[in-house]
Amino acid sequence: MASEHILGLSATVLRKKFRTGMSVRNYKENEIVFSQGDTADAIFYVQSGTVKLTVVSARHKKAVIAFLRRGSFFGEGCLGGQSLRICTAISVDQSEIVRLRKGSTVRTLKRDPQFARLFNAYLLSRIIRIEEDLVDQFFNFSQRRLARVLLLLGDINEGSKPECPLKVSQSTLAEMVGTTRARVSKFMNEFKKKDFVRYNGGLQINGKLIAAFLQTRPMSVDTKA
Amino acid sequence: MASEHILGLSATVLRKKFRTGMSVRNYKENEIVFSQGDTADAIFYVQSGTVKLTVVSARHKKAVIAFLRRGSFFGEGCLGGQSLRICTAISVDQSEIVRLRKGSTVRTLKRDPQFARLFNAYLLSRIIRIEEDLVDQFFNFSQRRLARVLLLLGDINEGSKPECPLKVSQSTLAEMVGTTRARVSKFMNEFKKKDFVRYNGGLQINGKLIAAFLQTRPMSVDTKA
DNA sequence: TCGGCCATGATCAATTTTGAACATCTAGAC
DNA sequence: GTCTAGATGTTCAAAATTGATCATGGCCGA
DSSP states (O other): OOOSEETTEEHHHHHHHHGGGEEEEEEOTTOEEEOTTSBOOEEEEEEESEEEEEEEOTTSOEEEEEEEETTOEEOGGGGGTOOBOSSEEEESSSEEEEEEEHHHHHHHHHHOHHHHHHHHHHHHHHHHHHHHHHHHHHHOOHHHHHHHHHHHHHHHHTTSOTTSOBOOOHHHHHHHHTSOHHHHHHHHHHHHHTTSEEEESEEEEOHHHHHHHHHSOSTTGGGGO | OOOSEETTEEHHHHHHHHGGGEEEEEEOTTOEEEOTTSBOOEEEEEEESEEEEEEEOTTSOEEEEEEEETTOEEOGGGGGTOOBOSSEEEESSSEEEEEEEHHHHHHHHHHOHHHHHHHHHHHHHHHHHHHHHHHHHHHOOHHHHHHHHHHHHHHHHTTSOTTSOBOOOHHHHHHHHTSOHHHHHHHHHHHHHTTSEEEESEEEEOHHHHHHHHHSOSTTGGGGO
């Protein structure tokens, strides 16, 4: 079942690097890869499908801190001193996920410059992305943040067929944006009126209109017009 | 003036790796290292002193996205496709900063596993830190976020002498927390009453009391008691 | 078919945040 | 000394957000 290429390397080559430290597994919809609080002894790589990372606060609030597609690592915190998972990783779709044991990964990072470079590049892209998220949280109110999340989801989905819309509930959107479902419902209706999105079995996103919206003045100044 | 050791390597060893791609410079208080919008062609390393990274939004709001001390890199976005600086880097104190040209850095990352490992470790720690910031923004109101920022500032300052308090204006705190100065003023007075902080020429932080405060239930539920 | 469950639409009071005032106070410039 | 700029303390109305509640409609399993 495993695909031929992983991390842009042939599976055979990669197996040689990791030997028994590597395993591949399929996860079904909503299956948990690891839970907040678990011991952290491996990193993962999304070979196909989608994974979301969520955090639960002391007040039972939930936040989605990442929505990862093919080509992303996760659980990398364990390489940097985290002994417990600080988030829960859930397979959203059917996913094929590579598991790399911490020990093997550390060893491979040391010995294999090629893998180290790949991993390095990933970390960089992730930093850039999270920093954007952080700035977004600082500057914008929820309506704009929701628009941004939708735009990114639209981009991510670009590769798929147009007749395969996203399956994202308003609750999940609320958690990604950092707001309540009630507001998402309200904003989504506004967006529907503006043709930013459409519901045809799933969610269809008009990236161009949303991008234009995000170009305009921040905040909701223009909603008064 | 340059210290003997940089990145835990002797300056001589590091020079051998980077040759002309590396330079060291002293920056004075409030001197700008690079500005948002500049072309990004080098990464930097804080050898001593403090650097803050700020972003200005379209609405003239400013956010501090990082407060970096000795041992941190910054400007690393240029290695991952960012051709322009997305933030402004300012030396807060007197700082000694190493500049590594993009080309040399990419080359060294490829050829020198030792340097690659150092850089990798830094990226990891940074991801962990930014993710914490993001989760914090999601879950907490400004009072708690301010407490957290103070706690972290206190930790950072731990190494210095106790008679050398922090020089951080309420405006800067507001930008770090993501709120307005008026609120910071209000919260700081509350914190003073609770002995979380003291003003003796500069800011003195009682990490223990703040940590205890952050342990309690999130939000401001307990302020009613 | 009947429930039950979940996603969605909608409302509302209480709380938090914003943006903008205005008044002190202090340190450094002149 | 006097002036001025910046940091701080305080207040307020307007706006945004929260948390909670209730209603509706579709889907699926018993």
